[in-house]
Amino acid sequence: MAALGAVLAASQVQALDRIDFSVAQGDGTLTEALRNASLLVAAERDDQTDPQDLFAAAQADYAQLLGTLYAAGHYSGIITIKIDGREAAGIAPLDAPRKIGVIAVAIDPGPAFRFSRADIAPLARGTDLPEEFAVGQVAESGAIRSAATAGIDGWRDRGHAKAAATGQDITADHRSATLSARLVLTPGPKLRFGPLIVEGQERMRLDRIRAIAGLPTGQTFSPGELDLAATRLRRTGVFKSVTLAEADTITAPDLLPITATVVEDKTRRYSLGAEVASFDGVTLSGYWLHRNLLGGAERLRVYGEVANLGAQASGTDYTLGVTLDRPATFTPDTTVGIIAEIGHVDDLDYSADTASVGLTATQIFSTELTARTGLTYDYSKGRDGVSDFEFRNISVPLGLTWDRRDDPVSATRGFYLEAEAKPFLGFDTTDSGVRLSWDARAYRGFGSDRFVLAARLQGGAIYGASLLGTPRGELFHSGGGGSVRGQPYNSLGIDVLRINNETSRIGGTFYLGSQLEARVRVTEKIGIVGFYDFGQVGINGFFDDQTNSHAGAGLGLRYDTGFGPIRLDVAQPVGGTTGEGVQIYVGLGQAF
Template sequence: MRHLFTIALVSLLLAPPAQAQNDVRFQVLGGDEALRDALIAASRLQAVTDEEDSASQDIVAAARSDYARLLAVLYEQGYFGPDISITLNGREVAGMSPFDRITQVRSAAITVEPGRAFRLGRAVIAPLAPGTDLPEGFRSGAPAGTVILRETTEAGIMGWRTQGHATADVGNQQITARHNEAELDAEITLAPGPVYRFGTLIPRGEERMRTRRVLRIAGLPTGEVYDPDEVDRAADRLRDTGVFTSVGFTEIPNPDGTLDVQAELVEAPLRRVGFGAEIQSQDGLTVSGYWLHRNLFGGAERLRFDAEISDIGAQNSGIDGFVSGLFSRPADLTPDTTLELGFRIEHLDEPTFVEDTASINIGLEHQFSDELTATAGVFARYSDVSDNFSERSVWMVGLPLGLTWDSRDNAFDAASGWYADATLTPFTAFEDGGGVRATADLRAYYGFGEEDSTRLAGRLQLGTVDGGDIAALPPDWLFYSGGSGTVRGQDHQSLGAMQNGVQTGGRSFAGASFEIRQDLFGNFGAVAFYDVGYVSEGAYGEGASDWHSGAGLGLRYDTPIGPIRLDIATPVSGDGTGEDVHLYLGIGQNF
């Protein structure tokens, strides 16, 4: 016997692997096409046999696991009396002995008879917290399935958790399938548990970050009634600092009715650098870079320096450039308020003016929610200007106010949602009076088709300057149109306005952009776009005005840092119509 066992063991070890069966005979006798697609997608056997050089043990293991996989899909869609058959070489896999050895797979077949689709009979969940919103599908006569049962249970538990019952859970559940009637009875009993109040946040894993600052930034409301939204918000505040690569919370109920939260933190590297480049046929090359320190003094203070050189080799302007720095400190006044201190030194050599500017600013940013952010601050700036009016120096102070709403699903390549940014800046230019400058940037996105393969994107830009002597205002505070940020296909800042007989910028601007974005294959996509820009002499669109437009096609290639963008555009109306072709190459969607 010992010799026979040794021979058998050697035979098993030396047995050749099975060749992959390239096709599984997959039959679904009933249901619809969506059910068939879901079953095929869940099948591990289907996936393994599509691979080359699959070993026999892998094929057998995949076939055995498919019973549970397919059954889970059927239960999710309300089929509680199915019949599943999986065979290899004509033998039912469920009947094979674990000691059976298959050296070659010649055929594989899966046959599923879903049976009748069940509907809910008795559908009860209790007790429920006041205001609990259950899924509409949890009612007698509605299609049954484990998905609706799971969603209903989660909604019931969350209803109690939002009332302070942090340990709410399922107390008991009775699920009965009545096959003759094809009905599923579901009786779910919830156990709310006691009401808890927030205890202490207990950080773990912080090294360079000071514990006191972790508590301050998280802003967990100690002593208040437990609220799961507050837990999520505290975690998000810590993530938003950029100091941590990982933030995980564990809730710890205490016998005294308080609930501590343990924060498992993993700190990110202190420093980060980045680089970017963009090239346009008319405006030349733009190169940029930044250096970032995430945790300067151990309190999540962030210091960032940016530098950019643009219009290198531009046809109609000189080289522009800037250097800027920004120090920010989160949780300065409240857990949701960030203090910012910054400076910027900039040189602009544009078609109608040359300007050198230095500015400093201090401000506060407050995040009301995941979507809504407000800013307020004060700045002072000095500009040395040479334009068609004169050569002059301009001193200016202002009080910028801003409001941003961002509900996009993806800031780099949105398929749904809205983005709105509005600014209002009262200002005073010394010896030349004051006024107000206002801007708005509105964007909307809508995706449709399989996995939002087709996306519509629209953008509306508005701006106006009311007040101030036109001959004394900094020229970069006036509005121009043309170029990648406004109207592609038109020369950079080619559209301005006549002011007192001098060609310069306008006091008002309106621009609109429309894009159709289409996924093609793999990481490639295509874009068709149309842009239009309008500039007027006076504030709020008053006075002499003009407009122009451009259109074109683009190619996109998705990368982890955003799509690589290649656009080709030409003027449609305005100067240069039908004569120029402009090329734009950069990273990220145009808006």
């Protein structure tokens, strides 16, 4: 009984009846902002009942709510917070209540003040001030801070790294509900980049860190160049963290040293992946990576894939390859590498052993735009439905990628464009020509991105080489998860009349494909997708008489794991003659 009494007494001490929160003459936006800022509202939401915690939240709420009023331009607001009828600000900490029943928060925002003066000087030429920092606009405190930041950034963009706000005159006139704001900036001297000092490196060589960063020592200071140097170091994958800090002091006459503090990550990592399709079987893939092979951020990658395990209409494909890439070769934004790969293809139309070796070069123009080229020797030997073949050629692929998606894993806005021109020179029975291909994707979200329309258009063409003189792996097919769901993998091609009136099916020299998805997020984790896919393959053009086409449609389920959605698609043919029945696809990430 004594124990039960103690429990009841404790629950009585910590009982909280309610928290009343009211805003006089406040619009919905301001009321919502105040509620979101209130520590007491957060405590009620989290079911906190301890009197000490509630008392501390009440006393801290004055500053929280006042800052929110200032941010909305209300400088004459009145805030009262009463704990069981007593003003929280008047309760001494040692007199904190042992029991709290009702907390009443009442806010009178007062009128929204407007700028009667909005000056900031001196400004660098070309500085863009925020539109809200102007006479007649609501005098939000954030507008003043944004104006100061814009003014400082304007000077920093012109090389004045130590620009600062050194004075302010801000006066509120409560009778007219206006605010006079005058800010003073001090640009400081125009500076140049000094030496790059590196701290924290263990295995990375100092000369390679400086080469990768590409900081233009001796040139005029630029915040953009400073950010770009940090980005270059991060994208090597060698470092867990990278920070670049400007020195507090200037080295005579006008040099500003920069300190790079880095923390190196583990040198090795591996990845495994799997996709399942009911007709095409299982695809297993993986790679092993060394991020810093020789101490200069050289990336050695060994990768492999086994595809179409248990496929109903084709054999098993496999690939084994190795790449070695070296960043900051020739320029800080140029990566040069070598690649070697062997494989076996057992497709519906043909089977072949393949091998390739080559050099690659990638130029990063920005976070959105990348170009690539290379020199590759390709070899394939196998048999199609009629005869043996052997192809040998050298190619010079030229590619460009423009990525404006908001999220590469599950985009809701933006677009993605990839195009490649691949001239190739054939030997012996291999023709010469050029292979063109492209992949365009666009995304548009509606209703806070709970509904997303996603569209994809793929295509390709081969010019200069005959159909039978083109390496089989360069020809175009359609069907499967990457093109037309509901149709078997690479099931659409061209029927060709061969020697002795025998007919065989191979890929085409012209291809068009499209995919359209409507994605709806049902909950924060679960989404559903409706989709329609179309593909066509031809030999004399995109729309000639010998062009074949097919289509598929279906529904999908997505579950967001935090690092990418798990994808389940169920599709069936809705056009063409290459497949029948239902196809099921399971994988990680959106279809495109």
